[in-house]
Amino acid sequence: MRIVLLLLFTFSLYAKETLLVSILPQKYFLEQLVGNNFQVKTLIPPGASPATYSLKPSDLQIIKKAAYYFTIGVPFEKANISRITSTNPNLKLIDTTKYIRLYPMQAHHHEAHDHEDHRHSGLDPHVWLAPNLAIQIARSMLDTLLRIDAAHKDLYLNNYERFAKETLALDKEIYTKLIGIKNRSFLVFHPSFGYFARSYNLEQIAIEQEGKEPKIKDLLKLLQKAKAKGIKKVIIEPQFPKRSAKIIAQKLGAKVVVIDPLAYDWQKSLKSLADAISH
Numbered sequence: 001m002r003i004v005l006l007l008l009f010t011f012s013l014y015a016k017e018t019l020l021v022s023i024l025p026q027k028y029f030l031e032q033l034v035g036n037n038f039q040v041k042t043l044i045p046p047g048a049s050p051a052t053y054s055l056k057p058s059d060l061q062i063i064k065k066a067a068y069y070f071t072i073g074v075p076f077e078k079a080n081i082s083r084i085t086s087t088n089p090n091l092k093l094i095d096t097t098k099y100i101r102l103y104p105m106q107a108h109h110h111e112a113h114d115h116e117d118h119r120h121s122g123l124d125p126h127v128w129l130a131p132n133l134a135i136q137i138a139r140s141m142l143d144t145l146l147r148i149d150a151a152h153k154d155l156y157l158n159n160y161e162r163f164a165k166e167t168l169a170l171d172k173e174i175y176t177k178l179i180g181i182k183n184r185s186f187l188v189f190h191p192s193f194g195y196f197a198r199s200y201n202l203e204q205i206a207i208e209q210e211g212k213e214p215k216i217k218d219l220l221k222l223l224q225k226a227k228a229k230g231i232k233k234v235i236i237e238p239q240f241p242k243r244s245a246k247i248i249a250q251k252l253g254a255k256v257v258v259i260d261p262l263a264y265d266w267q268k269s270l271k272s273l274a275d276a277i278s279h
């Protein structure tokens with residue numbers, strides 16, 4: 001009994017501090033840096049949308065135990081931040097987009113959409129979907145780790161260097177796949193890949209309207225545009241409706257490719273996207 005108590009005591013002394021993130025790709029970045037020194041918890045679970053997910057009681061328990069929350073600017077954060085900070089007033093917020101220049105959401109039917117189903121007000125939040133920006137996100141995470149756990153400075157610096165090298169290799173791989181391809185436009189239901197398109201000189205064309213399926217009139221316009229551009233790939237995301245994308249693909253004789261912008265295996269999603277566009 002005494003040994004068990006001792007073990008429990010020792011365990012609680014060495015219990016790892018919890019770092020919170022919003023989405024799985026952030027967990028991937030942060031875990032590359034922290035090694036085993038911290039526990040990283042994601043608030044938005046696999047398959048849920050960062051636009052519509054609402055906190056569960058189990059999330060509040062996690063929030064209570066966390067020390068830092070690394071934010072990335074997804075709509076979920078704005079919608080829930082007061083609930084999160086009132087649940088844990090000691091939680092410190094870290095903005096991981098501080099080194100990144102944000103661009104407006106790609107305009108398709110409106111300058112920006114601000115809809116209750118998918119609230120993107122003006123600036124495009126999908127910064128994690130471009131390798132060059134992922135390095136900047138990791139650097140802001142590194143800043144914080146060096147400040148809060150300076151004892152492991154060398155480990156964090158080395159991990160950051162390794163992550164940056166791997167990510168540059170990924171960037172080179174994607175860039176190489178896309179060299180010389182003639183058709184640089186792609187259709188996608190939700191415009192998640194604006195920064196990806198910007199990084200590789202591609203054109204992203206969104207199907208959705210304000211986070212919802214487009215009206216027939218707009219669908220026909222899109223179809224004409226896609227035909228004129230010779231688009232043969234339609235990208236859909238698991239978090240969004242698929243009906244209009246499938247209709248467009250059928251009319252174009254195009255292939256539908258599912259890419260998850262919120263997968264933990266972030267590299268795989270970006271490689272699959274590059275493959276879809278280049279083939």
Ligand SMILES: [Zn+2]
Binds near residue numbers: 120126190191192
């Ligand atoms: Zn989005």
